[in-house]
Amino acid sequence: MDVSSVTVGLPVGDLAAATLWYRRVLELAEPDLEPADGVVEFEVGPVWLQLGSEPSGRSGAEVVLRLGVGDAASERERLRGLGVAVGPIEHVEGAVDYFDFVDPDGNRLSIYSLVPAGS
Structure with a gap:
């Protein structure tokens, strides 16, 4: 298989509101x-x-959209500043630092x- 692109689809109840939320949170x-x-x-x-x-x-089944960034701790603080409820930073030794959160639709x-x- 020669995959050339990946698309992750998420269901949302209010497309206009979700579009605004994702634009704000992901800086799109x-x-x-x-x-x-x-x-x-x-x-x-x-x-x-x-x-x-x-x-x-x-x-x-439950989909989790995972996004890699240069500094998870900084992004966590930025999202907290936007009023997004974020989980704690978790550290996996020798691998990753990460945190979880949900969108308004529960994704x-x-x-x-x-x-x-x-x-």
Whole structure:
């Protein structure tokens, strides 16, 4: 398989409100695409984030959108300043620092930064 692109789709109850929330939280411009009614897409690094106006009921599986940044602790503080309820920084020795939070529709997100081996 030669994958050339990845798109992660998240269900949202109010597309306009979710678009504003994701633009503010992820510091995004206008959506890059509106491929169909009730769908917007943002190019976020090497991945496409697709928000779709649909019921956000949960099945047995749960998607977590994980985004890598240079400094998870700094991003956590920035999000706290925006009023986003964020979890504590978790440290996985020699791997990552990360924290979790949810969007207004209950979709789980996680921000992480890589840490040097032995840290």
